[in-house]
Amino acid sequence: MKIDDKPILPATVATRSEAAAALADGDIHRSAAQGQGEDTVQLSGNAERVARMSEALQKIPDIRVERVQELKRQVAAGEYAVSARDVAEKMLMTMKKGVAV
Template sequence: MKITDINAKENVAQYVQNNQATQGAQQAEREKQAAAEQSQATDKVELSAASRDIQKIQEVLKNTPDVRAEKVQELKSKIESGQYRVDAREIANKMISDLIQDLS
């Protein structure tokens, strides 16, 4: 038994047309929502506690003088009075110790 529908082509065409219209409307709605979300989106930056600590340390270092004037004056006084003595052996030992530590 063969059943034929005279309007089969029209029904399929109508279905395809309705389906395309529905998909088009859904796509338009998705694009509209995406545009709305994008327009509402804002950038937000939060600094960690470590970052804030680093900023504080950098500020303190920026305000700290490069030369400690009181230490320089103390050494100048010792040199001028002849009290400042350099122990070459102690310096050499310290340099070698630092080098060994750096290499390990």
């Protein structure tokens, strides 16, 4: 589709001579402007509900501070242990999904 700055001819123009006359008179711009109304947007109840949920999600922190602090405590106390098997399984699952590790 090519977009240019040429005016749109109204449906009432049937021939080239009528089009030339309309362009000369400036009728094209007036008739095109007359057909345009004000744009409006109306949201459904679902859209409004989604907007409220999105706002609520924005307020939830990305980091679970309590969990991070507990893990830090466990590491500092030497109590944090990770199963090598669990790590290997997660790595394999990640590679199967095609995600680089």
